[in-house]
Amino acid sequence: MFKPGKKINFNSAKDLPPTPASVGDMTHNFTGSWRNLRPIIDYEKCIDCMICWKFCPEPAIFIEKERPKIDYYFCKGCGICVTECPVKCIAFEEEGK
Amino acid sequence: MKKVLMGNHAISIGATLSRVQVIAAYPITPQTQVVEKLSEIVANGELDAEFIKVESEHSAMAASIGAAAAGARAFTATSAQGLLLMHEVLHWASRARLPIVMANINRALAPGWTIWTDQNDSLSQRDTGWIQLYASDNQEVLDSLIIAYKVAEQLSLPVMVILDAFVLSHTYEPVEVPEQSEVDKFLPPFNPEWKLDVNNPHAFGGLTAPNIYMEFQYNHHNAMLKAKELINKEGEAFGKIFGRTYGNIDKYKTDDADYILLTSGTLARTSNIVVDSYREKGIKLGNLRVRTFRPFPTEEIYDALKKAKKVFVVDRNLSYGHSGIFFEETKASLYNSDLDIPIFGFVTGLGGRDVTPELITEIVEHGIKSEKPENDVIWMGVQK
The missing domain is CATH 3.40.50.920 (Rossmann fold)
Structure with a gap:
């Protein structure tokens, strides 16, 4: 599910491009560590409408075998999927519990 | 060819000869004719450029930033309150190291409401990281526009070409208008190494942590110091072709x-x-x-x-x-x-x-x- 991207570190003024620019992609940046609340899908209740997948701003919800799946490496726990789910099958649980 | 031009039209012609690709500007007295003339030139098909009508000077600079980041030669012009409204994005343009060229007509600031010249508008932008060139006649205004792009694009720095309201902007003087083919020999097309490109995606201007922020400022400052040399060098190179030499x-x-x-x-x-x-x-x-x-x-x-x-x-x-x-x-x-x-x-x-x-x-x-x-x-x- 997760493929690490290329990370380039700049160590001195000589290495820098003229403008602060990302090089490669941001998949090395695990924003999932920012999360306080973890959304959990109850697949018994889920109707596979993919509304959570459409609304996820990151996007940290992807589709696997025609079902939505949350990528916890990148999900920041914003809760938009929890609010938008029409059958209320996504629960929000505190991290570390 | 010698023409009798007002300072504002000298700017428009200088930008045209520089083959600018994107013009985003908002009219303000005493700059209005710069934009009017350029819109005519583009509408008549004499210049292949996008002319973007914007709702403010802040947007004019923001659009220029987008254009330059995508690798286009961008131009805008403003004055006084308009320049002040641009202030935030002036920093953005220079720190993103985008070689935008802008003409600023020096107009005093309000209140009291005024349209006449003094330099407080441009000098208030002293620390925005832009090169500032002050012209003293309409010939220099036109020539400086062309030289400005040559300097800007080599150093990835924006340049402001500045002239006095009315004393130059609305005063007609004889101006030698260079041949396009000669200008093309002096100023090659803009082709930056770093640009927004769907085939080679980058994000520009993102989060820059304390461990590397200062190095960008160090490079920016050094590029500015290098500009001292380059303004003289390109001013002399211009002189060899056109017979008019400029320096710091x-x-x-x-x-x-x-x-x-x-x-x-x-x-x-x-x-x-x-x-x-x-x-x-x-x-x-x-x-x-x-x-x-x-x-x-x-x-x-x-x-x-x-x-x-x-x-x-x-x-x-x-x-x-x-x-x-x-x-x-x-x-x-x-x-x-x-x-x-x-x-x-x-x-x-x-x-x-x-x-x-x-x-x-x-x-x-x-x-x-x-x-x-x-x-x-x-x-x-x-x-x-």
């Missing part, structure tokens, strides 16, 4: 002068007349016009002033509670040198009040008579 400073009879006026913009042309009349009387007066204000040409100014007995800086601007700004900069940049001569700071001509040869003569008389400046600001022509 413009010396008029300063080499043997006892007294030197330090001026900028059109004040310099009036001052040259005064220099000639003093020379006829056998008094060795000279005039040093500072054309590049950022980067500040400290070394060249030192060289030009080192044999003088007194320096009279004439500022059409004011930093309240301190002094005229060219005066402040000149004095500060020479403080650690071995030059120990009185430098006088005269403030005059604010809000477009006419600075006549008689007034410059009063300045020179005041300076010659006084042993030392009585204040950091010597007001000239004010009705106290």
Whole structure:
């Protein structure tokens, strides 16, 4: 599910491009560590409408075998999927519990 | 071909000859004809450019930033309150190292509501990281536009070409308009190494942590220092093709002068007349016009002033509670040198009040008579 991207570190003024620019992609940046609340899908209740997948701003919800799946490496726990789910099958649980 | 052009149309033609690809501008007196003429030129198919009508100057600069980031040669023009509204994005343009060229018509700031010239609008942008060139005639306005792109694109720095409201913007002067083919030889197409490209995606201007932020500033500053050399080099290269040479400073009879006026913009042309009349009387007066204000040409100014007995800086601007700004900069940049001569700071001509040869003569008389400046600001022509 997760493929690490290329990370380039700049160590001195000589290495820098003229403008602060990302090089490669941001998949090395695990924003999932920012999360306080973890959304959990109850697949018994889920109707596979993919509304959570459409609304996820990151996007940290992807589709696997025609079902939505949350990528916890990148999900920041914003809760938009929890609010938008029409059958209320996504629960929000505190991290570390 | 020689044409009789107002300063504003000299800008439009300079931008056209530079083959700008994106023009985003908002009209403001006294800049309006710059935009009018360019919109005509684009509408007539004489220039292959996108003309973006924007809702404010902030948007004009923001659109120019987007265009330049995508690798297009971008142009805009503004004045006074419009330039102030751009302030936030001026920093963005230079820190993103985008070689945008902008013409700014020096207009005094409100209130009192005014449309006439002084330099406080552009000098308020001193620390935005833009190169600032102050022109003194319409020929220089046109030529500076072309040279500005050549310098900007080599250093990834934006350039402001600055001229006095009405004294140049609306005054018609004979201007030699260069041939397009000659300009093309001087100014190659813009092809930046770093640009927004769907086939090679980057995000620009993202989070820059403390471990590397300062290095970007270090590189920006060094590029500005390099600009001192490059402005002279490209000004000379331009001269070889077109017969008109430009540099950071413009010396008029300063080499043997006892007294030197330090001026900028059109004040310099009036001052040259005064220099000639003093020379006829056998008094060795000279005039040093500072054309590049950022980067500040400290070394060249030192060289030009080192044999003088007194320096009279004439500022059409004011930093309240301190002094005229060219005066402040000149004095500060020479403080650690071995030059120990009185430098006088005269403030005059604010809000477009006419600075006549008689007034410059009063300045020179005041300076010659006084042993030392009585204040950091010597007001000239004010009705106290």
